[in-house]
Amino acid sequence: MATYENRAREARDLKDERLETAFEQGHDADVPYNLETYIPPTSDLEKSVHSTPASTRDDDGNLGEETQAAAVHEIDPNIVDWDGPDDPENPMNWPVKKKWRLIFILALVTLVTPLASSFFAPGVPQVMKSFGATSNIIAALVVSIYILGFAIGPLIIAPMSELVGRYHIYNICNLLFVIFTIACAVSSNMNMLIAFRFLAGCVGSSPVTIGGGTIADIFPRDQRAGAMAIWAMGPLLGPVVGPVCGGFLVQAKGWRWVFWILAIFSAFFAMLLLTLTNETYAPAILERKAARLRKSTGNPNLRSRLKSPIPPKELFIMSIVRPMKMLIFSPIVFLMSLYVAINYGILYLLFTTITFVFEDQYHFSSGAVGLAFIGTGVGMLSGMAALGIMSDKIIKKQEAKGNVKPEHRLPLLLTLPGGIALPLGIFLYGWTADKHVHWIAPIIGTAFIGLGNLTGMMTIQTYLVDAFTVHAASAIAANTVLRSMFGAFIPLAGLSLYDKLGLGWGNSLLGFVGLVIIPVPIFFRYYGERIRTDKRFQVRL
Structure with missing residues (x-):
């Protein structure tokens, strides 16, 4: 039993590593053009590896890299691979x-x-x-x-x-x-x-x-x-x-x-x-x-062992179409991406207008006005610290219980304060600047905006990675496209909004939008698993 459990754990670890590496390398894990992508269980390589004699395996029953390479060459001698596990050309051996x-x-x-x-x-x-x-x-x-x-x-x-x-x-x-x-x-x-x-x-x-x-x-x-x-x-x-x-x-x-x-x-x-x-x-x-x-x-x-079987044209089409399909047809990807996009759009509206606000309201010079951005940075660093400390603790606690789900990436302890921080910061920034309260007050408001923005973006990104595993890169790509479009176009309304409504009510309008979207990550915290597993909401990729 112990041996079976060890093998099962090793298999899970290998699968997790392949998923993680594929995502970090910027592609989905079911696209077989990288060392760490999935190899279908029925492939010739796996058959060869599984039929390798026990004498070539180590004490735990695992094959060494040299033996695995030999298994590849048994199938086709025209396959070009590394010159052994210590090949200096392999970047892993640098x-x-x-x-x-x-x-x-x-x-x-x-x-x-x-x-x-x-x-x-x-x-x-x-x-x-x-x-x-x-x-x-x-x-x-x-x-x-x-x-x-x-x-x-x-x-x-x-x-x-x-x-x-x-x-x-x-x-x-x-x-x-x-x-x-x-x-x-x-x-x-x-x-x-x-x-x-x-x-x-x-x-x-x-x-x-x-x-x-x-x-x-x-x-x-x-x-x-x-x-x-x-x-x-x-x-x-x-x-x-x-x-x-x-x-x-x-x-x-x-x-x-x-x-x-x-x-x-x-x-x-x-x-x-x-x-x-x-x-x-x-x-x-x-x-x-x-x-x-x-x-x-x-x-x-002669051909490389890692040569992509996917033609370049298909690769381009897949890289563009798959994220768009997920964005349009998956309610999880769409709503989560919309939440992040609104956060991001408000952040860049702040970046594009803060110079005018502090020069007009507080008569900052061109040099001093840059210091007004420090509040946002402090808020982001605070959010990153909170995530680093709390997120892993929550996941480890669930792992100890043997019950880890992607939805545990959306703990109320982080999503609710982060969701509240954004509109709170907007209201504080807008009304204190409107009423010419001391300049430190609106800067404190921008710190709350930075905190809410980072916690929302990071928790949702890790959730999408865990929820879509094999297609994690496409889910993040969809999120990035919508986020960047909002970041580019929402700021265009910023100065006109302030001219018509003033800094107080103009920012309050943004704050009310921030309040409306607070339930999005909370909803998926409790109902995300049901939606993920419902065949009606699964996108054919």
Whole structure:
């Protein structure tokens, strides 16, 4: 019995690792074009592995990597694989120093592109004056259009990285990001600036889209936590740190220097990544090895063990259609994505209007106005700390009971305070700014907004991953597309809303929307399992 339980536990662990790795690498786990994707139980490989003599197994009955590779070659001698478990070409076998050098450089690149989303915000009044623009919609669009690029870029970047490898995608996108950012710096009119901001957002999404996959390429699951934490700080802190630095830069040098600084730093980090790192994506590395062997041996039948059986056209269609099908036809994905999208849209409405609010209401200078964004950052960090401490404790408690469900990712202890924090922060921010209460009061309000935004986004993302397992990447992609679209378009109404209703009632309208959506995660906490298992709500993918 003990042996059976051990084997069952090992099987579950292997399945969990394959699911987690596939998601981190940016694809669904049922797409068989990666080392850690599912192999159908009836495949020739599994038959070969299962028929391998007991003498080749270890004390626990498991096959070593060499034996598994031999099983593959028994099926087809034209299969190209690693040269044993210690092959130095395998990124998993890279020296520790080489791995962490890559992570450090990748973290720098991943910091710059999210930072660019809001770095420019304090300079909007100067831009409007430079180009003689007066439209409130244009004032918001010039900031938020970048986020629309973050919605569209990943749909192309993710499948392309599976076809040509991550290294090429990083370097192409980094080069284009520098070019588009320089184009923003030398823009001669508002249309040109908006167009190149959008293009910069599309290519700037690459490190956020495939950075987690790079980490999964080089670290086994039990060693990823530290690397993921370092890499994830960029997307979290970038949009908040950006305006703080950007405010003083705009005041000292003008708005164009925001883009020149971004271009300089991104070019430097891009050169580091180009010259000091290598390809990490195993299928791409083995495919190049197979190409070399085909040329040297004259055997055209040689092929990589990890070669994707899915044609590129089908891969592109799948990467775009599957998330959209889940978004439209799955009530869980749609409502949860809508909840996050509203949160995100309100956050970026805040980012695009806070400069005008604090300059008009409190007469902050262009430099000091960037400091008004600190409250949001403090709130987000507080939410991250709360999640880190409480979420794992709740899951471990349920594991001890032997009753872990995806819905346990939505504990009332986190979802309810987080849901209340958002509208509370909006009301506090709006009315204190409207009544000219001391400037610290609205900044405290933005801290509550940051807290509610992060707890809502993170709890729902982990829930979607656990709820959709095999199709976790598509569920998150659907969430990201809707979230980014709201983040791009809701801010367009911000300044006009304040002009018509004032800061108090204008923000109150947003606060009431925040109150209305509070029940969404609570509803799925209690009824999510019933909906997930109901055949009427299951999407055919």
